Amino acid sequence: MNAPQRPGAAQAGGGIKPKADAAAPEAEPKKSKKKLFVIVGIVVVALAAAAYYFLVMGKEAEAAEPAPEPGEVFTVEAMSINLADGHYLRLGLGxxxxxxxxxxxxxxxxxxxxxxxxxxSVEEVSDPESRDALKGELAHQLDELYEGEVMGVYLTDFVTQ
Known part of the structure; x- marks a missing residue:
């Protein structure tokens, strides 16, 4: 039978505790402090991410205006434009x-x-990539000139000579 132990008495397994065992209770608080720092770090990162999402991303979503609805197509009468080397371009727009x-x-x-x-040059306006770039630049300029009332440009007449 096991008798109650007196404080400071030898244990039933063979005597006095080794010093390594005596240091073990002090090691546990260091591990729990590490766990505490890890948990606090994770919580701080999660809160920062949530704050970023709601404050920054939320404002970007609110700031993005819906795309305007297309209306009618306004036709601009075809015109002749002088190109380089005596050539010309007949250009009509929608x-x-x-x-x-x-x-x-x-x-x-x-x-x-x-x-x-x-x-x-004729080559510059006839090349599909260059023509698309010029068309995009014209669309951008018209968007600014007409204060957002023009949302696209169509080339309705395009003849070079």
Whole structure:
């Protein structure tokens, strides 16, 4: 039978505890401190990520305006534009308006097209990649000139000579 042990008495397994066992209780608090720091670190990172998502990403989602609805296509009469080396370009445009826009002054679109295409070579305006780049630049300029009422440009007439 096991008799109650007196404080400081030898244990039934063979005497006095070795010093390594005496140090074991002190090692546990160090491990629990490490676990505590890891848990606190994870919580801080999770809170920072949540704050970033709600504060930054939420504002970006709110700031993104919905795409405007397309309206009618406004036709700009074809015009002849002087190119390099005595060549010319006959260019007609269709402007895709937003649903809010109705009628525009074609003079701004004609002027922007003349300024952009004048002096270009036939090769430059005939190359599909170059033509798409020029069309994109014209669309950007018209978006600014018409204050967002033009959302696209169509080339309705395109003849070089």
């Amino acid at each position: 402007l895709q308006l937003t649903a809010e826009a109705h009628e525009l002054d074609a003079a701004k679109a004609r002027d922007a097209a003349i300024v952009l295409f004048s002096g270009k």
